[in-house]
Amino acid sequence: MQDGAGFTAADPEERTFYRELRPNSAEFVPEALAVSGLDRDRLIAEGAEPDLALSEFAGWVREVSAGAQPVMCSYPAS
Template sequence: MPAPRPRAARPSLYISVDIQADGPVPGPYSVLSLGAAVAGRQDTGRFTAADPEQDTFYRELRPTGTETDPQALAVSGLDRARQTAEGSEPAAAMAEFTACVRAVSEDAQPVKTGYPAGYDWMFLYWHLIRFTGSSPFRHSGCLDMKTMDATKAGVPLRAVAKGTMPRELRSRRRHTHHALDDAIEQAELFANLMNRKGTTHAL
């Protein structure tokens, strides 16, 4: 009996997501802002970069946790008291984000990416499950640019950082710690990494 043919893979739509939070873990601490930008589409054998400013999403959220880390707040510069009064309800913001991801994905599978991805993915996935009951990325649709960078450069993971990248791989944009700015910056970085050919880090 012949082996079954492998099912054709759907394209991937890579979405750069940046989270600004007021602490190290979700639950006790809160997402204060969420920014996202479409980075590009991967079909079999071909990656097509997107204009990172074309399809974006940004919300500032009402805090849900009871604890805060002053150092984390200082990084983002966000005012937790103002967001308690004026921020979007997390359930509404997560539902709007999910709808946005599904709208831009169309026939592709959405994949969240970031540099690094772990911190933002932890907060994003927790909030999606907590407030909407599901994730448009499912449970594993996350690609870490830092791991990808190390793999393509052929160096240990701990040896790579944005500052050690060849200049041609870095985004032309500043990393401002505003969630949308940083999502757009990282979308550009992602496209550069996907199109990388034969460059190495300065170790």
């Protein structure tokens, strides 16, 4: 699981949502962490709780979709 997530609304204002998540497990692959460039100790200390970040994301989606049907696209979607 990636520890950082960013989303952009597809509109001219390009409003964005970005949160770095607190790791939810003590298990990780050191090689994968090295590739991400993220600092695990900093994320443990400063990262957002996943439940809170998802709640904030849902509110952001409601705000930027302004009543329209939101569609999420991502790559890679793993």
